[in-house]
């Protein structure tokens with residue numbers, strides 16, 4: 001069976017360095033592969049499976065929707081799109097939503113919004129501030145906005161119109177934009193995910209909000225990974241008590257059903273006019289039902305509070321168990337978005353953890369990333385620690 005998995009992809013493109021594992025089913029925070037081996041899911045499909053697997057409320061709702069209608073097209077209204085948009089704007093304190101199907105698509109829409117915001121003001125060469133170590137997706141525009149040369153290499157020429165600065169340095173931002181009348185927006189993740197779980201500081205978030213107000217720039221915050229309750233608030237920037245003008249969402253919004261959204265405040269809500277932007281799959285009945293039910297179940301089950309509580313527990317337990325180990329640089333993040341930075345590249349830990357029955361990933365070469373479903377219990381968090389800590393300790397001794 002294992003040999004079958006290793007040789008199983010001669011017809012799919014070689015885009016992922018996959019582990020020789022294929023999942024068959026899941027239940028809660030556990031999944032089973034085709035050989036019957038079980039894993040604790042510390043990855044949640046990369047911050048996607050908000051409600052874990054086979055959720056007893058989500059599955060019947062999606063079955064009901066599939067039996068009614070999966071897709072109808074944007075020629076017609078989708079009632080649940082309005083329900084979900086209303087809910088998202090209430091949670092975000094913003095006003096309007098555009099639906100799409102993935103994170104890069106949400107970011108692509110945000111970049112188009114920023115450029116048209118500029119053109120509408122008479123700026124014909126709009127510039128958008130982006131960040132070192134940022135990740136915004138794999139389309140030509142979003143990989144150009146991404147701050148990782150590995151993502152860009154081989155796909156040049158990059159899209160123009162970006163100014164790059166380091167995170168958490170307000171002086172660098174001011175200096176890079178000084179006297180530039182073409183700046184239209186500042187675009188970043190509240191907590192950089194692929195870049196290694198790097199949080200923007202609260203004071204920095206407030207300073208950038210104030211600068212964007214002063215200069216009439218759009219504040220665009222990519223909450224594709226850190227949003228949807230993962231940090232213990234609906235959106236991670238809410239820890240700083242600010243409201244962005246544009247907020248792309250995706251990953252956790254549909255609990256596994258592909259969905260993306262761009263939430264806009266008053267400054268950005270009316271930039272797109274009919275014909276400016278669109279997508280075939282975006283906002284379809286299945287995705288909208290998944291979004292509506294995901295948020296409803298999150299509220300019913302108190303998953304924000306759970307992410308906060310269990311996240312703190314997991315964070316503290318990891319810190320305690322790894323304290324004093326010189327090979328561990330830092331445990332960081334918020335809620336159930338946790339990075340453990342080691343002093344050396346640690347990609348090998350992914351397979352070792354899987355062998356020991358734990359799913360996780362490594363980002364930025366040396367940061368172990370945990371983004372489990374938000375239903376994780378403290379007992380399951382303890383289980384993660386019990387499996388992971390000995391693996392880290394052994395790895396660091398090599």
Ligand SMILES: *Cc1c(COP(=O)(O)O)cnc(C)c1O
Nearest residue numbers: 102103104135136137193224225
């Ligand atoms: C994953 C991710 C994206 C890209 O989302 P896709 O659905 O893979 O296109 C964009 N921004 C952030 C912050 C992400 O984590």
